[in-house]
Amino acid sequence: MAAMELPFSKSEYDRRLALTRKGMEAYGLDALVVTSPAGMNWLTGYDGWSFYVDQAVIVTGDGMPYWWGRLMDANGARRTAFLDDDHILFYADRYIQADGIHPMDDLAEKLAGLALDKARIGVEMNAYYYSAAGHAALLKGLPSATIKDGSGLVDWQRVVKSDEEISFMRKAAQISNRVMTHAMEIAEPGMKKNRFVGELMKTAITGVDDIWGDYPAIMPLLPSGPDASAPHLTWSGDEFRTGEATFIEQAGCYRRYHAPLSRTVFFGKPPQYMTDAAEALVAGLNAGIEAARAGNRAGDIAAALEKELWKVGIERPNRCGYATGLAYPPDWGEHTVSIRTIDETVLKPGMTLHFMPGLWMDDWGLEITETILITENGPAEALCRVERKLFVKD
Amino acid sequence: MAAMELPFSKSEYDRRLALTRKGMEAYGLDALVVTSPAGMNWLTGYDGWSFYVDQAVIVTGDGMPYWWGRLMDANGARRTAFLDDDHILFYADRYIQADGIHPMDDLAEKLAGLALDKARIGVEMNAYYYSAAGHAALLKGLPSATIKDGSGLVDWQRVVKSDEEISFMRKAAQISNRVMTHAMEIAEPGMKKNRFVGELMKTAITGVDDIWGDYPAIMPLLPSGPDASAPHLTWSGDEFRTGEATFIEQAGCYRRYHAPLSRTVFFGKPPQYMTDAAEALVAGLNAGIEAARAGNRAGDIAAALEKELWKVGIERPNRCGYATGLAYPPDWGEHTVSIRTIDETVLKPGMTLHFMPGLWMDDWGLEITETILITENGPAEALCRVERKLFVKD
Numbered sequence: 001m002a003a004m005e006l007p008f009s010k011s012e013y014d015r016r017l018a019l020t021r022k023g024m025e026a027y028g029l030d031a032l033v034v035t036s037p038a039g040m041n042w043l044t045g046y047d048g049w050s051f052y053v054d055q056a057v058i059v060t061g062d063g064m065p066y067w068w069g070r071l072m073d074a075n076g077a078r079r080t081a082f083l084d085d086d087h088i089l090f091y092a093d094r095y096i097q098a099d100g101i102h103p104m105d106d107l108a109e110k111l112a113g114l115a116l117d118k119a120r121i122g123v124e125m126n127a128y129y130y131s132a133a134g135h136a137a138l139l140k141g142l143p144s145a146t147i148k149d150g151s152g153l154v155d156w157q158r159v160v161k162s163d164e165e166i167s168f169m170r171k172a173a174q175i176s177n178r179v180m181t182h183a184m185e186i187a188e189p190g191m192k193k194n195r196f197v198g199e200l201m202k203t204a205i206t207g208v209d210d211i212w213g214d215y216p217a218i219m220p221l222l223p224s225g226p227d228a229s230a231p232h233l234t235w236s237g238d239e240f241r242t243g244e245a246t247f248i249e250q251a252g253c254y255r256r257y258h259a260p261l262s263r264t265v266f267f268g269k270p271p272q273y274m275t276d277a278a279e280a281l282v283a284g285l286n287a288g289i290e291a292a293r294a295g296n297r298a299g300d301i302a303a304a305l306e307k308e309l310w311k312v313g314i315e316r317p318n319r320c321g322y323a324t325g326l327a328y329p330p331d332w333g334e335h336t337v338s339i340r341t342i343d344e345t346v347l348k349p350g351m352t353l354h355f356m357p358g359l360w361m362d363d364w365g366l367e368i369t370e371t372i373l374i375t376e377n378g379p380a381e382a383l384c385r386v387e388r389k390l391f392v393k394d
Numbered sequence: 395m396a397a398m399e400l401p402f403s404k405s406e407y408d409r410r411l412a413l414t415r416k417g418m419e420a421y422g423l424d425a426l427v428v429t430s431p432a433g434m435n436w437l438t439g440y441d442g443w444s445f446y447v448d449q450a451v452i453v454t455g456d457g458m459p460y461w462w463g464r465l466m467d468a469n470g471a472r473r474t475a476f477l478d479d480d481h482i483l484f485y486a487d488r489y490i491q492a493d494g495i496h497p498m499d500d501l502a503e504k505l506a507g508l509a510l511d512k513a514r515i516g517v518e519m520n521a522y523y524y525s526a527a528g529h530a531a532l533l534k535g536l537p538s539a540t541i542k543d544g545s546g547l548v549d550w551q552r553v554v555k556s557d558e559e560i561s562f563m564r565k566a567a568q569i570s571n572r573v574m575t576h577a578m579e580i581a582e583p584g585m586k587k588n589r590f591v592g593e594l595m596k597t598a599i600t601g602v603d604d605i606w607g608d609y610p611a612i613m614p615l616l617p618s619g620p621d622a623s624a625p626h627l628t629w630s631g632d633e634f635r636t637g638e639a640t641f642i643e644q645a646g647c648y649r650r651y652h653a654p655l656s657r658t659v660f661f662g663k664p665p666q667y668m669t670d671a672a673e674a675l676v677a678g679l680n681a682g683i684e685a686a687r688a689g690n691r692a693g694d695i696a697a698a699l700e701k702e703l704w705k706v707g708i709e710r711p712n713r714c715g716y717a718t719g720l721a722y723p724p725d726w727g728e729h730t731v732s733i734r735t736i737d738e739t740v741l742k743p744g745m746t747l748h749f750m751p752g753l754w755m756d757d758w759g760l761e762i763t764e765t766i767l768i769t770e771n772g773p774a775e776a777l778c779r780v781e782r783k784l785f786v787k788d
Contacts, residue, residue: 003620003621004621004630047627047628048624048626048627048628049612049613049615049626049627049628049724050626051724052522052612052724052725052727071711071712072624072625072626072712072754073624073625073626075623075624075625075754076624076625076626076627078624079620079621079623079624079627080627092711093711093712093713093734094736096713096732097716097727097729097732098732123526125525125526125527125530126525126526126527126528127525128446128522128523128525129522129724130525130526131519131520131521131522131524131525131526132517132519132520132524132525132526132528132529133519133520133543133545134520134526135526135529136519149527151527192606193606194599194600194601194606194607194608195599195600197599198595198596198597198598198599198600198607199596201592201595201596201599202592202593202595202596203592204592205588205589205591205592205595206588206589206592207588207631210631212586212588212629212630212631213588213592214588214628214629215613215628218443218446219443219609221443226397226473227397227398227473229469229473230442230466230467230469230470230472230473230474231466231467231469231470232442232443232444232466232467232470233441233442233443233470233473233474234441234442234443234608234609235606235608236398236606237601237604237606317465317486317487318465318466318487319487319490322491329723329724330443330445330446330523330723330724331446333446333491335491338490338491338492340487342488360466360469
């Protein structure tokens, strides 16, 4: 059993395992190999920066799941997951980045050892850290098994958050509030962006009282001026400049749960087209949150937003949000629900989404985003509490 | 051409492209699809937190490489890479996390558009962010092409650093020095670990004068006491305690180049077995650095270390280091040279390695590590300058 305190109650992990097994039944699987770090954590509590080598959680038809990973990480599994010692399996260090052998050779042997060599086994073909080479090795090592694509199986069980999880999301949101408020206080022309990010990261990890900050799955994104036409640039040693907009996209993180929040700051007097765009964006966010009701479709949120943006002539071809919560680098999105007009997912209470209608134009950009919680009745709740507007520092 | 200043000279990028094409020739390839973010950056300068979606750099037999990625990231390529606009290819947002279609469907079309539909194309089957599902889609989309595994092709061209790169490594090392010195100043019993990490991250990103800090490819690892038996635990809101050792593994990062450095601090009077182990570890590091000479093998470094550790009865089954430098999450290792007895790589001037003989015992752990540069003559140079010892705060 875990030497460290588990984040959640045992009944919460039981709930997750039961949901996963129901999914496995629907997929026709005897076993599921979960390689996404978020899925591994969600199922067992396992937490560590070990996802740069092959590792997995194996769920079979009954009993406790198995953790499998590198020998040196077995101690991490013993300390953070609720698993008994004989459910912690490992491979020798010689498999690491070596020619001619692959850690997945060992996984194949371990699965055979669990009498799964002729079983129907699901793998996450689309997950981060499940490589094409690893897949090939697993297929080769289990010639009599039926390997099926179980991408998304666990992810979709994670969509509706439990009360315990929602309380973590609220804590993450408190960190996001603190970070963004501090950001807007200290940002000023002439400040070097790396110094600014240093302050933000310190604030995020320090957290709020006992709510200690964990590392976010994405580093702060904060391009300025023309660079803000590119959504995923990080920072440099350049200075903030008068006459430029900078969007700040970041997430507070509490025990791997994220509440992303973005705001934009302009130094000086913003041009009219930017003020207009920001107003339309806020109107779109408000309309989208109104539409984000249990029973509506995810696509309804996008449609409500687009209607407001069209009023100022902005056509936005991209999706404007996604499910968020428990995550590891490189993404705080959960790869299930997308907020885009064609997404037919019916919204349910407990879903948490990053509603993020960023505008990345030819030579400027603007982001005002919210993490929202679908409620039992009425519109969604925005978990963060930072004024929804373009911040201007004149 | 890049709107932002490129990190390196044009001749440096020419050198890299020529090396890569030589590798392609040896592998018998007409084209290479590079999906590792570090490889993409090394070849073109492209830098952004966009590796959570499919993207690649395509190298053909001659001319400028191509960047390929998501529509919204094309602006990032325009701003950070040296490529002409018609060498920036992109796919529509509808491919993102959608059922029935995959971004690699689009890559197959783009490669066909470059008349590569019958070509011999290398892919990085073992790279992060090249998924099993993406590989399957690419194979399906290019039925007449010969798709070969080109894992490591670019990585091995990166092993010997140019003078320009070494100057970046030295800057990263300056940041590492600053972070570790500050860490040893402020660490004390009763301090919450998340507050400690907040200070460290602020210091790392603030950097040293004009050497601005970039995000490290691995977050700080700093387990304490029995948790230090597990190498890859991050932090929590727990306090440092008297009578416990904490190792701090981190890397300063300058423009994606890393100089990892670890030290261990003990609060109170360390037990004799730990002092002995630390002394043996330092002796092993010194011996390994002596052995890390051009012409020797990587395995000689490991052998020199092990000899010292055996003297105090420590047998260490894991590799004790790896090539490091340009990297993105989740790893600052370059997946080429390993420091382990069986590694026959001949050391060459300009190689940079993280020599990291961590000790992870049953209920304690210790790390003292160095980033070393293989020199023309004599032993390797340790790039960081923090006293090589167990730090004790009584």
